[in-house]
Amino acid sequence: ETGVTQSPTHLIKTRGQQVTLRCSSQSGHNTVSWYQQALGQGPQFIFQYYREEENGRGNFPPRFSGLQFPNYSSELNVNALELDDSALYLCASSADLTGAFSGANVLTFGAGSRLTVL
Amino acid sequence: GQNIDQPTEMTATEGAIVQINCTYQTSGFNGLFWYQQHAGEAPTFLSYNVLDGLEEKGRFSSFLSRSKGYSYLLLKELQMKDSASYLCASTDSNYQLIWGAGTKLIIKP
Numbered sequence: 183e184t185g186v187t188q189s190p191t192h193l194i195k196t197r198g199q200q201v202t203l204r205c206s207s208q209s210g211h212n213t214v215s216w217y218q219q220a221l222g223q224g225p226q227f228i229f230q231y232y233r234e235e236e237n238g239r240g241n242f243p244p245r246f247s248g249l250q251f252p253n254y255s256s257e258l259n260v261n262a263l264e265l266d267d268s269a270l271y272l273c274a275s276s277a278d279l280t281g282a283f284s285g286a287n288v289l290t291f292g293a294g295s296r297l298t299v300l
Numbered sequence: 301g302q303n304i305d306q307p308t309e310m311t312a313t314e315g316a317i318v319q320i321n322c323t324y325q326t327s328g329f330n331g332l333f334w335y336q337q338h339a340g341e342a343p344t345f346l347s348y349n350v351l352d353g354l355e356e357k358g359r360f361s362s363f364l365s366r367s368k369g370y371s372y373l374l375l376k377e378l379q380m381k382d383s384a385s386y387l388c389a390s391t392d393s394n395y396q397l398i399w400g401a402g403t404k405l406i407i408k409p
Binding site for chain 2: 186217222223224225226227230238240272287288289290291292293294
C-alpha cells in the first residue's frame with residue numbers, strides 16, 4: 183500500500199508567478215485535502231475534494247485553486263504568488279467523507295512541498 | 301470564532317511522563333484528533349476522541365472532556381524519539397479540522 187506522495191518537495195518562485203503542486207493520494211482513499219503550514223504553526227485548511235468536486239474551503243483567496251482527477255490524485259494551483267505564500271503545503275488523503283465519523287476520516291499526510299517565494 | 305489553544309513548548313526527561321493540554325472552541329464538535337509531527341516531516345495520526353474519557357494506546361493516552369472543551373495527550377516512558385511537535389485538531393460542525401499551532405516537546409536525557 184503506497185502512501186501519499188507530493189511533488190515537488192522544494193521549489194523557489196518569485197512574487198507574481200504561478201505554481202502547481204501535485205499529490206497522489208493513498209490507495210483506496212477518495213478524499214483529498216490541502217493545508218498550508220507556516221513555520222512553527224499548525225496546518226491551515228485550504229480546501230478539500232471528494233469525487234472530483236470541492237466540498238469544503240478554508241479562508242483562502244480565489245487565487246488558490248485545485249483539481250481532483252478520476253484517480254483521486256490532486257493539484258493545488260496558486261496564482262499571483264505573494265511573499266506570505268511561503269510555507270509548507272501538505273496534502274492529506276482519507277478514506278471517506280460521509281459525515282459519519284468512525285475513525286475512517288483519519289488523514290494520511292504527504293511529506294509536503296516547501297514553497298519559497300522571493 | 302474557532303480557536304485551539306495548546307502550549308508552545310514543553311520539556312521533559314527521558315523515561316518520565318508528560319501531559320500536553322489542549323483547549324478548543326469550535327462551531328459544533330465532531331471529535332478531537334492528536335497528530336505527531338517530527339521536524340521536516342508530515343503529521344502522523346496518534347489518536348481520536350469523540351466521547352468523554354480516556355483512550356489508551358500503548359505509551360500514549362488521550363483524554364477528552366466535551367463539557368470543558370478540553371483534551372490532553374499523555375505520553376509515558378518518554379523516549380528520545382518522542383521529541384516532536386504534537387498537534388491538537390478539533391472537527392467542527394462541517395467535519396473540517398481546526399488545528400492548534402502545535403506543542404514542541406523537547407526530551408532531555
